[in-house]
Amino acid sequence: MAQESPVLQDENIKIEKLKLYKEKAHASYYHDKFNGRKTASGKKFDNNKLTAAHKKLPFGTKLKVTNELNKKSVIVEITDRGPFVNGREIDLSKKAFMDIASNKNSGALNVKIEIVEN
Template sequence: MMKRGTLLIIMMISTLGTYSFKNNTEDAKKTSFASYYHDKFNGRKTASGDIFSNSKMTAANRTLPFGTMVKVTNLRSGKSVVVEINDRGPFHSARALDLSKAAFQAIGNTARGTMPVEYEIIDNG
């Protein structure tokens, strides 16, 4: 009985200790899926007012502020790319990011259409 109680207390302390180091949950790494823009969007205005180009390292997200720099890692390949948020979307609940084609190709295969990713904010613009 005493060993079980001690173990429970140790587990609680270690769990609470982990949370106390993550003061800002916005900086935490998140996992989701990413897709990429179709070429038809080239030359159109993004929600931030930028002109979209599939050759730039940019991305869309529903909530992150424009200008935020985000490191995106393909969970299949382990490759990473840094993109700037300059648009709103994707408008699909299972995906957190729409990457430019250049950013998507840098870390994944466009033949797949989507990829599982981990992403984290590296600069809030």
């Protein structure tokens, strides 16, 4: 179900429409050891950029990921495949994760994932 959303700006991404993908999704983040490695899309991974890994969504898909506890959100781009741990829906870059985390020491969050449709 598509929902109308106010136009937001984040790293030059104009959001006009959001489509709910999943609520109460389990998100984690990349370990620093992956920094500089090539992702499944062929791009070099950078833990300081706003990117993510998902098992099925196409590379280049833009997502709004919202921490369900504190309502902080971030826009990320799918550049990799994963996570390969049962029960996890999305792996965020460390920057994306820390931008929305309430507890910087936690390794996982429950998030709402929305697809940015332009």
